[in-house]
Amino acid sequence: MSNLCSYQDVSVTSCMGTRTNMFSVSHKTVFVVDHCPYMAESSRQQVECDILTKSRGQGVIPLAPISKSLWTCAVECSMEYCRILYDVYPTAKLVNYVVSDSEFHSLNSWRQEDQSTHELMSALAAVGPPNPQEDPECCSILHGLVAAVESLCSITEYQHEARTNLMETAERVANRGRIICLTNAKSDTHVRMLEDCVQETLQEQNKLAAGSDRLMPIQQCELVLVHVYPQGDDTLVSDRPKKEISSVLISEVHSVRAGRHLASKLNMLVQHHFDLASTTITNIPMKEEQHANTSANYDVELLHHRDAHIEFIKSGDLHMAGSTSRDSGLKETVTLKWCTPRTNSVELHYCTGAYRISPVDVNSRPSSCLTNFLLNGRSVLLEQPRKSGSKVISHMLSCHGGEIFLHVLNSTRSTLEDPPSISEGCGGRVTDYRITDFGEFMRENRLTPFPETSSRDDSEKCPSERAKAQLERHTRYWPMIISQTTIFNMQAVVPLANLIVKESLTEEDVLTCQKTVYNLVDMERKNDPLPISTVGSRGKGPKRDEQYRIMWNELETLVKAHVNASERHQRVLECISACRSKPAEEEDRKKRGRKREDKEDKADKNGKEDDKSWQDSERLKGTQDKEEQTEAEVIKDSPDSPEPLNKKPRLTEEVQVPEKSKGPVSLLTMWTSRITVANSRKHQEFAGRISSVNNKAELYQNLKDENGMDTHENGKATR
């Protein structure tokens, strides 16, 4: 798969169904993590990383359990917050990561390319763990909090673009943000002091920002203070729900033990801050590592935007849908059952939303089995467990280009059910639409992504406008039904028809078009039958020369529609005008043809040999030959024409039809032709012989005609 385009960094709308404001509080998040010496303290949650197996255990002293520092706990939980956030919102939800000790260190910027856990991990490694030897007196979280407020004032590229686009209504672009501060506070008073500091800085910075172009005053700021303390200690700080400190600042305090508790707190916060909800996929069959032929069923929990549950939430049966409270007691998850995919058929589901997911436990075996299965391009339908036993497919997991989405499928009654069939409406009774040809047309007009050019020339159309322009060119002459067209039913016209719609033609293209025209001339000269529709006309339809006249007219219409495109298009039209039998000549020929018939009729009536008529017929033959010769000469004389195409069939024809050979005519030939002509007056010619090519008639043509377009599609790419 080629990767022509990648996502543009700046796209103003957030993706999918979330009709929340672009610049809500969750547009900007500043993490402020305490890097002061006391954060180097152990969390006292021990991890046993040396697991000895029974067979190897003897005589070996296991490694002492190790424990993470407060800093390590804070960092890994905040990174997990970011991981989930970036999985679900790869764009437009931005994080600025700040650590604070004797000064602040901003580890990244608001720029979209700085938004990845890898970037942050790299920067964190450079910072390293806090230095316990550092003087605690000069270290403070305040440096970080002040920097966070300053950072919220600085404009993101999304805000910048939106302001630029809105011009005079730029004030609609709001500036809000959230500060998540992970620290170890001394007391509730200490917490108040931190809040006051943020409030004061907000006022100062807003004044500053009011007079700057690159800064914006903060309209709303949410401060989430998380006090982290070691296991086993008593907390010195009490929890406090959201409180309005000022019209701009809202603050809340969470007091959490490091380790597992901190992790589940931040997991809860990320769900809360970004409107996420949890779905547990249950009954996932997975091969056991040890026993490859058995499979056990596993559950995997995913996070995604909560709108994926909207139907459950609104109908109030979140609980009916199998939701259960989990360990934290605060979160709920909706359980959906895996339906083993049976086919890989491509189907267009009616889907009312699609939301990016993030697995809660990303590198657990069940999670990675599920995500790898999906990343390989399979889709899984999910069933809503119901007590009644009826099976309702409500969701689908599907991967698009390395991203997994939870699709919400409509499972309620459709208001569009039982509509009148299209065959009952306008145009519904017509049966000979050029369905296959239009299918071909659609393939030619398929779309493909083009990379955005940095310097958009105003004169240059964007790709989608070019696509429309191509559709316009391709439809300038496009009869919708088979009986309306001759040329599009002819294999011989295909090369020209495909080329003439192009915006510009090469010399080679012109040559191909001309060849096509000569080929048609040749067909006409040989009197080849044309696939003219006889629908609506009685009997055999128009005469052969009339058929060709229709064909040439149609071809001219097609080419004339494109003649203004270029000088080369013009040349194709000239070629047609030069090659097709001139209407005047046609008339001439018709008259002469009639004369001949009259005379032959007379001869017939007289019933005896007539020298004059003999001479006449001979003379006629002569002129006919001459006509052919002049036509052939025209071809040869035209400047860049190659040898006439179908040379071979013509040769065989000459062998087979001795009457047409030049040179003196034998008495026998004259006699035979005379008799043939006379006899032909007495009976109706066989239909087969009339429509024969080189004395060969195709049998059972009527069957093909009845089957619709098939006759005319022979040789064309039909599928």
Place this chain on the structure above:
Amino acid sequence: MPTVVLMDASLSMTRPVSLEGSEDFQRKNLAVHGLTMLFEHMATNYKLEFTALVAFSSLWELMVPFTRDYNTLQETLNNLEDYDKTCLEAALNGVSNVVQQEWGSGCPCQVVLVTDGSLGIGRGSLRQSLQTLKQRADDKKFPLPFPFPAKLFVMCIANAEELQETDAMDNLEQLIGINDGEGQIFTMEGPLCLKSVQSMFGKLIDQAYSPFHAVLHCGNLSSDVQVFPRPEPIVMDDEVDPMPRIVQTDLEIVGFVEIGDIASPPVTSRHLVLPTAVNKEVDEVGTGNAEDAEEESSANQMAGKSPNFCVLLHGSLKVEGMVALVQLGPDWFGMLYSQADSKKKSNLMMSLFEPGPEPLPWLGKMAQLGPTSDAAENPYGEDDSKSPFPLQPKTKRSYGQNVTVWIKASGLQTDVQKILRNARKLPEKTQTFYKELNRLRKAALAFGFWELLKGVAELLERECTLLPDSAHPDAAFQLSHAAQQLRLASTGDSQQAAFDHNITPMHTDFSGGGERM
């Protein structure tokens, strides 16, 4: 968009309309007259709309469940009996239930409440309902706003002055307010008579039931169509972009995409695209008599026989398994496809994507989709074996890039065990061993978890002492080399602890047979 007609059948509706020189009309008669006009309009121009009829007084009753049979609706309406007093809250609860049972909570609906504006007294009156709005238990919530997107149209068989004399108007306005402002109150202008009720329902029809006519274009091919249900305006971001987006009446096809490539995209709404005859007179309101019907059917027959682009497009989309991308307005797109209702019936359907330049991440920006002929080589391949879709995002998601998470002890244990397992299979597993080792090293450095680096170094040194005699000599060298490197990293030395630094296998050469070290 289904409609629920909520008809006030309380006694007050039987109040006579005092009008000199005319027959004795009750307000109810006027209401029935107005609804008859609405039903007639729908039967002609909005045939596919499902409508239900609910009558209410102190109780409510679903008189006609959702149907397209307007004769039944009309008949039931004509035979509606009179009951006791008005109790709107219960009736609105009823509407909420009826709609959710039939259509779920995602389907937008319109509720047409027809009342004389006397909204009850005492318990169960609207006034009382509104007064107690804030003092309710969770299980007794006021039914508005409805759980589904709904517009509430209040058709008052009364004039505005009359309603303003009491607090009826205020209460009704409050009602619309609770429904997030979705809806409107219609009152009668001038004397209460057939004419003014007609003009009031005429306004409702214009507002909510005017068919959406558009022209579908594909280059120079085009067809007049009706889009049903009519697409409603969408507000994307009430802050940055508060103007509602409206589907334009020229629907322009941009190009075509395979069904597999568009991959069941999320849509905001679905609509039938019905080709209409050019002959517009058929659409006129109020063509009801037999002569017209006959004319209409012959006109329909004529229309059936002349080729229509929609039918061609539908046929080819169905056969090819493709969709047509269609532009609905600036930065707004949708798709046209064939939708099969049953084995025989199928239809041209249009689904609308969310407005915006990039509604489907796997297709990229819509404006950047261009003709394949512009590409240097055919992105679908000469034999149609490739596809330019889906687009790959610039960065991988966490589940696609083997991230390290040690929040649960098991995550850390697994990673350490993986290293030890490979350590025991050195030198065969040298590559995997160092890959896992470096992954652990990077994460430990980022998390400031130096203690882990020291611990794993210790484990590797122990493994070194536990090596069996049969072990390849290289194993011992690699283990002690790796342990030493981890220890260096755990010192935080700027060189050795660099995040992007990788521990590489120690270069040893045992292949020569002799010991050259």
